[in-house]
Amino acid sequence: MGAIEQEYIEKHAGSARLYERAGKVLPSGVTHDSRFMRPFPLYARRAAGSRKWDVDGNEHVDYVVGHGALLLGHSFPGVTEAAMAQLPLGTHYGASQEKEVEWAEEVVRLVPSAEVVRFTSSGTEATLMALRLARTYSGKPAILKFDRHFHGWHDYVAASSKYGGVAPAGVPQGTLESVVIAPVALDAVREVLDRRDDVGAIIVEAAGASSGTLPVPRGFLRELRALTTERGIVMIMDEVVTGFRWAPGGVQELEGVTPDLTTLAKVLAGGLPGGAVAGKREVMEHLQFPPPGSKAEKVGHPGTFNANPLSAAAGVACLREIADGEHQKRASAHAAQLRAGMNGVLCELGVPGVVYGQSSEFRILLTGTVPEAADYDPRNLSWDLLAAGNPSERSRLLHLAMASRGVHLFGDGGMASSVHTDEDLAVALEAWRGSIVALRDEAVL
Numbered sequence: 001m002g003a004i005e006q007e008y009i010e011k012h013a014g015s016a017r018l019y020e021r022a023g024k025v026l027p028s029g030v031t032h033d034s035r036f037m038r039p040f041p042l043y044a045r046r047a048a049g050s051r052k053w054d055v056d057g058n059e060h061v062d063y064v065v066g067h068g069a070l071l072l073g074h075s076f077p078g079v080t081e082a083a084m085a086q087l088p089l090g091t092h093y094g095a096s097q098e099k100e101v102e103w104a105e106e107v108v109r110l111v112p113s114a115e116v117v118r119f120t121s122s123g124t125e126a127t128l129m130a131l132r133l134a135r136t137y138s139g140k141p142a143i144l145k146f147d148r149h150f151h152g153w154h155d156y157v158a159a160s161s162k163y164g165g166v167a168p169a170g171v172p173q174g175t176l177e178s179v180v181i182a183p184v185a186l187d188a189v190r191e192v193l194d195r196r197d198d199v200g201a202i203i204v205e206a207a208g209a210s211s212g213t214l215p216v217p218r219g220f221l222r223e224l225r226a227l228t229t230e231r232g233i234v235m236i237m238d239e240v241v242t243g244f245r246w247a248p249g250g251v252q253e254l255e256g257v258t259p260d261l262t263t264l265a266k267v268l269a270g271g272l273p274g275g276a277v278a279g280k281r282e283v284m285e286h287l288q289f290p291p292p293g294s295k296a297e298k299v300g301h302p303g304t305f306n307a308n309p310l311s312a313a314a315g316v317a318c319l320r321e322i323a324d325g326e327h328q329k330r331a332s333a334h335a336a337q338l339r340a341g342m343n344g345v346l347c348e349l350g351v352p353g354v355v356y357g358q359s360s361e362f363r364i365l366l367t368g369t370v371p372e373a374a375d376y377d378p379r380n381l382s383w384d385l386l387a388a389g390n391p392s393e394r395s396r397l398l399h400l401a402m403a404s405r406g407v408h409l410f411g412d413g414g415m416a417s418s419v420h421t422d423e424d425l426a427v428a429l430e431a432w433r434g435s436i437v438a439l440r441d442e443a444v445l
């Protein structure tokens with residue numbers, strides 16, 4: 001075992017003990033695939049603002065920020081107060097309530113494509129519902145999704161070239177027959193639409209595959225909008241990550257592209273569970289109950305925790321807080337400084353790689369050429385290089401080394417909140433330098 005893993009084990013004995021217990025009752029000891037980590041993941045006990053503390057008392061600058069949900073950082077006062085005020089009033093009325101109306105009004109106010117909203121409990125449910133609505137509206141059974149674009153874990157969006165064209169475990173071949181996977185290229189989309197007349201919807205991750213790890217080319221969303229309009233195809237923009245984070249109105253506001261349907265989650269509910277489909281009334285009205293006597297069929301949609309009062313209260317407070325765009329600017333400025341600082345360290349140490357990203361995210365690629373100390377536009381990097389990503393052992397050891405130095409990454413990168421500080425930046429850059437040196441010493445760079 002190398003020094004990086006040894007140090008991680010020594011500093012995190014409490015996490016190791018919990019992982020041992022977890023392995024007896026939870027598959028692989030975790031509750032989300034991305035939290036799995038060898039030799040064991042971190043167990044957190046408490047969080048506040050931009051920091052969190054693990055069960056061994058180590059303090060971490062948190063760049064996971066609730067898998068992107070916490071644009072305002074942990075326990076932002078206005079959001080926490082709204083949730084605390086709601087708790088004694090009840091967490092489930094089994095009835096409609098004012099907060100869900102307010103929540104939908106905020107979504108409609110902020111998101112350009114949102115005329116009508118339906119809440120779900122997660123982003124996965126939101127994309128599932130958007131696809132069902134699109135199929136109903138178009139009358140066509142098939143959908144087109146882009147290779148490597150992530151839309152949650154339900155069957156229709158599980159396929160990707162990662163699986164070499166084979167059905168992902170447990171997904172029926174029959175389901176996959178109604179899903180076409182295309183590369184992110186307009187010609188390829190056109191070719192599919194020329195070949196198949198059963199495609200009624202196209203779903204796209206607004207910032208590019210895996211929250212912008214593989215960014216879409218400049219102008220692609222606008223061209224896709226033009227093509228889908230021309231062919232009468234429902235365009236679904238998945239803004240589960242980018243919604244309210246890239247800008248109050250998401251990527252669609254920044255790019256001036258209005259999809260037919262938008263899927264939302266994460267920031268939407270201010271750190272509590274929640275998702276939504278929003279969009280054109282004409283498409284969304286398939287959720288509407290038909291008038292008495294009509295034989296029209298509606299799209300069914302139950303869901304015990306849809307727009308539960310706690311999520312709705314936190315969501316309303318969060319969306320009102322982020323509406324003027326100031327939080328997004330602060331988070332993006334922090335991420336830009338971080339990317340530039342991390343590239344500066346790579347440049348100084350002569351280590352091949354690049355830290356890139358859009359908005360308030362950063363992505364680490366420790367391969368390729370030695371960077372200039374600059375902020376990178378990922379659209380200038382080759383798709384193949386980005387798609388290959390980091391060798392898994394390098395990625396694992398980077399994660400462990402950074403955690404031992406007080407920085408918690410989210411995959412090969414992370415996201416900033418609006419409450420990350422200059423002190424956090426200094427800790428992160430120091431940890432980065434130390435981790436890169438440690439990786440080099442261990443000959444994994």
Ligand SMILES: Cc1ncc(COP(=O)(O)O)c(C=O)c1O
Nearest residue numbers: 122123124150151152240241265
């Ligand atoms: C773009 C995108 N869509 C959908 C989802 C699924 O959301 P959830 O994890 O809330 O089910 C995610 C989750 O990270 C996502 O990044």
